[in-house]
Amino acid sequence: MYAAVKPLSKYLQFKSVHIYDAIFTLHSKCTVALLLACTFLLSSKQYFGDPIQCVKQKDVDIAMDYIHSYCWIYGAYMQDNVTLAPSRRVNALLECRPDVVGRQVAPENRRYIRYYQWVVLVLLLESFVFYLPAFLWKIWEGGRLKHLCDDFHKIAVCKDKSKTHLRVLVNYFTSDYKETHFRYFASYVFCEILNISISIVNMLLLDIFFGGFWTRYWAALLALFNGDFDRWNSITMQVFPKCSKCEVFIGGSGGSDSSYDFLCLLPLNMLNEKIFAFLWIWFVFVAGLVTLKFLYRLATVLHPGMRNQLMRAKTRFMPMAHLQLALRNCSFGDWFVLMRVGNNISPEIFRKLLEELYEAQSLMKKIPPGADEI
Structure with a gap:
């Protein structure tokens, strides 16, 4: 059997x-x-x-x-x-x-x-x-x-x-x-x-x-x-x-x-x-x-705030201002792929990824990292 x-x-x-x-x-x-x-x-x-x-x-x-x-x-x-x-x-x-x-x-x-x-x-x-x-x-x-x-x-x-x-x-x-x-x-x-x-x-x-x-x-x-x-x-x-x-x-x-x-x-x-x-x-x-x-x-799909909260929970409660800036140019499809990536790597590495995205977006906007720390 x-x-x-x-x-x-x-x-x-x-x-x-x-x-x-x-x-x-x-x-x-x-x-x-x-x-x-x-x-x-x-x-x-x-x-x-x-x-x-x-x-x-x-x-x-x-x-x-x-x-x-x-x-x-x-x-x-x-x-x-x-x-x-x-x-x-x-x-x-x-x-x-x-x-x-x-x-x-x-x-x-x-x-x-x-x-x-x-x-x-x-x-x-x-x-x-x-x-x-x-x-x-x-x-x-x-x-x-x-x-x-x-x-x-x-x-x-x-x-x-x-x-x-x-x-x-x-x-x-x-x-x-x-x-x-x-x-x-x-x-x-x-x-x-x-x-x-x-x-x-x-x-x-x-x-x-x-x-x-x-x-x-x-x-x-x-x-x-x-x-x-x-x-x-x-x-x-x-x-x-x-x-x-x-x-x-x-x-x-x-x-x-x-x-x-x-x-x-x-x-x-x-x-x-x-x-x-x-x-x-x-x-x-x-x-x-x-x-x-x-x-x-x-x-x-219908509630952007829900997407931000889910992403924040995945990143071990990264500051919301940092997260919003990191996802500034992300479409819903980008958010979905990011969440799928977050399900396959450790929370620590995923948070580092979002922090790197935040720094990259800060450089694009010419905003010093940490200027909007909350």
Whole structure:
């Protein structure tokens, strides 16, 4: 099992330079790792058995491999009137009571369970979709932050080289890169909007995939939180039954079809109901975070004072007058790149960078450094 998920540990390793913020990482990288881990779990037959297992009747001379394949392809079924308080007959069907399961269920009352054929593929597809914003941003970012910050991690013990690279950063931020930085910021915001869109569309599509059950999962989770396992089972078995029936048609020697009923177990549904309960919580949590992060992004765009306060907190409360002068010619894109740089170097070095920018702006305005000390 560990060998199957070991590659994910390399995917989640921390880099020396972070091109994503924490919420972006949770939404894209951590969610992708979680979905791939669930995919590995559900596809590991050696740990959880076959996805469907049918019981053979003594008087039926049909190979079990054929029965399993037939019921997997054409779908097992259950009675189509399962409610939050299922009837005794339906409970018996779901609890695999042979005395009741042996009775026929009318075709018009059957609800076929075929989604289990697609669960692994859906989880795999979700992992690709959730990774899309991170993939796009990695291409559009182009290694800019690594170029600006990586040397500080390599030369941390060499003060002379650190000062040299600090001067390189000062020259970079005093140059005119406003258009480049605006495209950099716009690309990142587009990826954040894509994160929100993926979260919302993903939950809507899962609701369609489970026939309207996904949006009602909170009731099952509430029952589980309260320790009411009977209610948890009665709710989750609507979409994750552990026992069902399968009708197999075999051509007779005279050309007519003969039908046989088989009782089938769906052992993976024990895992499915718990995996999707956790994913329900995770998707709601992540969707809320990316929405709040986007609102925060709008606030920083619309409120310049907020940008100054955030930058001041990053520089260990550098005097506001010095900070305003250092950022005098900075556009919003420049501010955004500066904040990204500040997230990847130590606060002490970042403050030195802003102090160097302040001195550079002071020389441009011919104001002696420290003249406006407060």
